[in-house]
Amino acid sequence: MNQSPATEQPHPLVEAMRRYGGDPADLPFWQACTEGRFLLHQCATCGRHYWPASRCIEHGNEAMQWVEASGRGTLYTYTVMHRAYTRETRDQVPFVVAVVRLDEGPFYHSNIVECRYDAVSVDMPLEVVMQPHESGLTIPQFRPVNPMKEQT
Amino acid sequence: MRGQYAIVGLGITEQGVGLGYEGRELRARAVDLALANAGLPREAIDGYIRAHVEREDLRYMGLSPNFSVSMMTGGATPVFSIIAAMALIEAGQAELVACVYGEAQSARAVAGKANIGAYGYGYPMLYGLMGAAATHAFHARRHMHLYGTTSEHLGAVAVTQRNYALKRPGTLGYGAPMTLSEHQASPMIADPFRRFDCTRDTDGGIAVLVTKADRARSLASQPVYIMGAGTGHNITNWHKGTVYENHDHVQPAKLRAFEQARMTLTDVDMAQLYDPFTISPLMQLEAFGFVKHGHGGPFYAEGGARPDGPIPTNTGGGQLSAYYSTGFTGVAEAVLQLRGEAGDGQLAKANTALVSGHGMNAGVQNTWAHACMLLGSNP
Numbered sequence: 001m002n003q004s005p006a007t008e009q010p011h012p013l014v015e016a017m018r019r020y021g022g023d024p025a026d027l028p029f030w031q032a033c034t035e036g037r038f039l040l041h042q043c044a045t046c047g048r049h050y051w052p053a054s055r056c057i058e059h060g061n062e063a064m065q066w067v068e069a070s071g072r073g074t075l076y077t078y079t080v081m082h083r084a085y086t087r088e089t090r091d092q093v094p095f096v097v098a099v100v101r102l103d104e105g106p107f108y109h110s111n112i113v114e115c116r117y118d119a120v121s122v123d124m125p126l127e128v129v130m131q132p133h134e135s136g137l138t139i140p141q142f143r144p145v146n147p148m149k150e151q152t
Numbered sequence: 153m154r155g156q157y158a159i160v161g162l163g164i165t166e167q168g169v170g171l172g173y174e175g176r177e178l179r180a181r182a183v184d185l186a187l188a189n190a191g192l193p194r195e196a197i198d199g200y201i202r203a204h205v206e207r208e209d210l211r212y213m214g215l216s217p218n219f220s221v222s223m224m225t226g227g228a229t230p231v232f233s234i235i236a237a238m239a240l241i242e243a244g245q246a247e248l249v250a251c252v253y254g255e256a257q258s259a260r261a262v263a264g265k266a267n268i269g270a271y272g273y274g275y276p277m278l279y280g281l282m283g284a285a286a287t288h289a290f291h292a293r294r295h296m297h298l299y300g301t302t303s304e305h306l307g308a309v310a311v312t313q314r315n316y317a318l319k320r321p322g323t324l325g326y327g328a329p330m331t332l333s334e335h336q337a338s339p340m341i342a343d344p345f346r347r348f349d350c351t352r353d354t355d356g357g358i359a360v361l362v363t364k365a366d367r368a369r370s371l372a373s374q375p376v377y378i379m380g381a382g383t384g385h386n387i388t389n390w391h392k393g394t395v396y397e398n399h400d401h402v403q404p405a406k407l408r409a410f411e412q413a414r415m416t417l418t419d420v421d422m423a424q425l426y427d428p429f430t431i432s433p434l435m436q437l438e439a440f441g442f443v444k445h446g447h448g449g450p451f452y453a454e455g456g457a458r459p460d461g462p463i464p465t466n467t468g469g470g471q472l473s474a475y476y477s478t479g480f481t482g483v484a485e486a487v488l489q490l491r492g493e494a495g496d497g498q499l500a501k502a503n504t505a506l507v508s509g510h511g512m513n514a515g516v517q518n519t520w521a522h523a524c525m526l527l528g529s530n531p
Contacts, residue, residue, distance in 0.1 A: 021274040052275065052516070057391050077297070077396050079289035080343035085282035094343075097281045099290055105393065109276035109516065122297040139278050 016135040025053040028066045033138040038071040038128050040104055049104040071128030071140070073102040080117050088134065096120050100142050114143035153412040155531025157238045158368035158375035160248075161190030161361035162487045167322060167475035169258045171355040178357030179254030180213045186250065186359040191372025197361070199246030201236060203229040203253040203478065218246055226511020227426045228383070229253075230358075230479035231523035235381045237362035247363060253480045254357030274516055284428055285342040285350050287518035292344050292431040294396040298446065301434075303344055305449025307335035309430035310348045310472060312457050317469025319496040324354065325473035349430040351471045358480035360487070365531055374491045374529075379504070380412030381525035390517060399432060400510040400522035402439035413526040415504065417441055420526070422489060422499060423457075423465045424482030424507045427472050433457070433465055436508060464499055479509035490529040504528045 013030050017023070022030070029052075032039045040049040043056035044063035055061045078098035084090040096112040098120065112120050113129065126142040133139045163185025165178050173181075179202070187194060194213075200220040202209060210220055219240075223233050230253065237249035273281055281287070295301045311332055317325025330348060338347035368375035382405035389395040410416065423442065425433040434448035442463045443451045451457070457465035468474045468485035475481060486505035488494045494502075508524040 017275070021277045023274065026275070077290045077294040079286045079293060079345075080340070081280055081282075081286060082340040082343065083283075083285075086280070089280040089282075092280065094340075095280060097276065097279050097286060099396065101393075107393070107395075107516070109279060109281060111279045122293070133278060135278065137278065141279075 012136060016137045020135055020137075023052055029053070030137055032066070033130060033140060036130050036138075038069050038130075038140055039066045040069040040102070040106060041065070042067045049102070049106050051102070051106040051108055070103045072145070073100040073108070073126050073142070075099075075112065075120065075122055075124045075126055075142075076101040076107065077122060078112065078120055080120075098142065100126055108140070110139075111141045112143065113141045154379050154414055155377045155528065156365050157241070157362060157378045158365050158531075159234070159360045159378065159487055159527070160363050160368045160371050160373055160375050161186035161192065161359070162373070162484060163187070163189060163357070163359040164484050165254070165357040167356035167477065168324065168354055169352070171256065171258075173256060173355065174259075175255045175357075176209060176212055177254075178256065178355060179209055179252050179359070180357075182254050182357030182359035183213055183215070183250055183252055186361050189373050190361050192248070192361070196248050197250045199237065199240050199249035201233040201249060201251050203233055203251070203480070204255070209252070215250075217250075224512075225521040225523070226509075226513060226519070227428065227479040228509040228511055228521035228523040230483050231381065231507060231509045231525050232383070232521070234360065234362055234378065234483070234525060235383070235523065238378065238381075241362070241364060247367065249362045250359055251362060252357075252359040253477055254359075255478070256355040257353035257476065258355050273513065276516065283342065284513055284518060285345050287513065288429040288431060289342045289345050290396055291399050291435060291518065292429070295431060295435065295446075295448075296344060298397070299449070301446075301449040303336065303346065304332060305434070305453055306344065306349050306430040307332045308449070308452035309434055309457075310335050312452055312455075313427070313466050313470045313473045315458070316467050316497060317473035320468050320474060321495075323469045323474035324352070325469045330473075345429060351428050351476050354475040354477070356475055356477050358477050358484050360480075360483060376487045376490045377528045377531045379415060379526040379528045380409040381523065382406060382408030382412070383524075384522045386517060386520050386522065395517060399435035399439065400519045402436060402508075402522060402524070405522050405524045406440055409524050409526050413528075415526055419504055420463065420506050421501045421504045422467055422486070422506070423463050424467070424470075424486045424505060425465060426479055426482060426509045426511070427466055427470045428511075430472065432510075433470070437463065437465065440506065459499055467497060467499060468494065479511070482507045482509070486527050490527055503530065
């Protein structure tokens with residue numbers, strides 16, 4: 001039985017996510033990104049954070065909620081893409097795709113920006129910076145935390 | 153479990169790039185070869201498992217089993233299909249199950265379809281993360297960070313396997329030596345992987361026939377006995393946040409397989425480990441315990457995986473240097489070695505083998521599934 005009216009248009013962000021392999025369950029995350037906020041999925045019972053959206057491994061779906069997160073983490077591992085697999089990346093190689101270990105625990109795959117690709121290193125502290133993406137989504141990217149800025 | 157079931161027929165088609173056959177034809181030929189190898193008629197196959205999706209193989213092949221099952225758990229599918237074959241026979245649903253693979257992977261690029269190397273990975277595609285090389289590179293980079301593993305160490309894996317392939321006609325590496333400097337000079341694809349750290353898609357078919365050991369002994373081919381098997385899923389390490397230290401979740405698979413086989417590491421004569429990239433066999437040798445964690449690189453550099461080393465590994469050249477039959481490469485090589493049919497590449501001691509498979513690339517991770525088995529020439 002179709003509960004939604006036939007006239008309902010698909011959410012524009014959902015369409016964009018689908019084109020890039022995203023999961024509609026993460027819609028609140030991507031909506032928040034357009035407002036410059038970085039969310040994670042959290043179990044209110046045990047406090048454990050998740051990304052992408054999932055049920056808690058201990059408490060299932062009883063208390064899962066999207067919560068604002070720090071947007072900070074460290075670089076856990078990375079690759080430098082030297083080969084372009086898509087037309088969009090042809091002019092971008094070499095570029096970094098890293099796995100960020102967020103301060104709250106989950107991993108987040110992202111680009112490292114404001115840093116030369118050969119200056120990236122494991123364990124470097126990172127912070128989120130929101131970037132518009134051609135899909136219409138706003139995507140969280142990460143840049144090195146500037147130690148000078150931290151001191152002032 | 154130990155020695156109660158056996159692989160009784162092995163069919164290996166021509167393997168290579170641009171063979172010009174469709175996948176179904178490769179599967180059909182592999183089945184014909186496996187039947188001939190076991191000296192069995194077509195009607196002997198009363199169970200059929202196709203690695204990947206099956207709809208009309210049976211009609212085309214003239215087979216009439218009780219069932220045909222599609223199975224897909226990435227590069228773990230071949231070992232998994234053999235485990236499932238034993239279970240189906242044990243459950244009384246069949247007596248002789250064909251586990252079949254055949255794909256014309258290299259033709260996909262010609263047809264304008266994405267090849268395996270360009271698989272997309274969920275939301276990370278937004279960041280330009282494409283291809284299996286990139287996701288496996290995460291493991292390699294983490295290993296380098298933790299243990300000081302180098303690109304030369306990865307090159308030692310590539311060269312070790314190429315040296316095996318040099319002796320094996322019909323493989324990509326046959327008659328094509330590779331030096332460490334050539335590995336180092338090959339272009340960077342997804343750092344730290346260079347071209348020669350990566351496999352390439354090939355076409356080919358492989359089928360194995362599985363039956364009970366008592367029946368196996370009455371057939372034409374020399375049985376290769378299944379001593380034990382195990383599975384593990386990397387989701388456990390994902391939840392723990394240790395997924396990048398674990399290429400795949402070997403631990404539970406290893407414990408179960410060795411317990412069933414009543415074997416220890418020192419009983420294993422060779423390892424045939426799933427190898428989409430050079431880091432993969434290196435990290436598996438560590439995870440299985442043949443080498444201490446972090447010592448895989450120096451182990452390869454010192455020749456540990458060579459024919460005269462402590463654990464000869466991927467002895468037919470593996471998927472890196474022989475051909476990419478998505479996990480059946482290692483199954484076939486183990487059977488050939490245990491039967492003494494590996495030609496110039498025959499190992500001096502070849503009574504037992506460890507075979508692994510892993511894969512199921514999806515979303516955020518390169519390897520989810522892992523399956524391994526221990527094979528023996530004696531039950």
